[in-house]
Amino acid sequence: MTPQRIDRSVLKELDIFATMADEDLDAVLQSAHTRRLATGVSVFNQGDPAAEFFALLHGRLKVTQTAPDGQQILVRHVHPGDIYGIAKAIRRSDYPGTATAVVESLTMVWPINQWDFLVARCPALAVNALATVGARLQEAHTRIRELGTEGVERRVAHALLRLVHQAGRKTDEGILIDFPITRLDIAEMTGATLHTVSRLLSAWEGRGLVSSSRKKIVVCNPHGLVALADGRAEQD
Incomplete structure (x- = not known):
């Protein structure tokens, strides 16, 4: 399927991009395209080289991890407006989990080699991505505490x-x-x-x-x- 471009106004409806200036949004869009995902299709799989990163525009995904003994854990869900697959932001070269569409979804896609350029060019993106990682870490800590207590x-x-x-x-x-x-x-x-x-x-x-x-x-x-x-x- 031919990748589709997306209008700047669509990005402005998403929290992670809402505070960014128009010229920064244009820079974000320049290297991005969209990808449609049918229900059950994986965006990436655990252990795959992290070649791209993403922002979900529509639909829902689930992120799972498989333990060495084969047990599967549902780590989290990805909701519209979430940025995900940002392995490079946590100094990983591969994806730590598998992201799968639970309904028909539409996602934005960037090559991973654009990450450093975009966070340098668009400080708001860097701040929002850091907030995203922090929120996920907090949720992980909460779930660990619940499991233990x-x-x-x-x-x-x-x-x-x-x-x-x-x-x-x-x-x-x-x-x-x-x-x-x-x-x-x-x-x-x-x-x-x-x-x-x-x-x-x-x-x-x-x-x-x-x-x-x-x-x-x-x-x-x-x-x-x-x-x-x-x-x-x-x-x-």
Whole structure:
């Protein structure tokens, strides 16, 4: 497929580019193109040489890592406006995980050899990229703390609340996590088994906290879920 160019106005709608001057945006666009991703297509795979970096314009991706024993971990989701694949910013020559489209998506792509030029030419991009790396590090620290100090029920509740914060959309049922998410995904995010996550979600459905079906989760009672995440009994 022939790469497509994109208009400057589209970039201005994304937080990471919103504060940049027009001339800086033009510099960013000069070496960029767009790529459409079908559901299930990988943008890059764990261990591949880091030849490009990206910003998601539309859709959702998931980033997974596979441990030496073959166990897969869901590291995070990529949302519209996120910059990702910036291995060079953390002094890596390869991608530490695999990024896969969970819905049809559209991403911007730059050659990795443009990274140093762009962050030097556009200080706002460097600042925003640093903030992105910092936010991911903070989330990783939070998840490590949860794994070490909290039971599985609290970990799953925290995971759902993070997804609500990142991609929640109000509906008549409650707050829909607005992209396909499976019970296996939740298990991989929280260090739990699929059986345990399925049992918890079924129990929470019976209490009116959530509603779930194939690749769909709605949080019906956010306050009750917050109480569980905090280790408190749900308040009626």
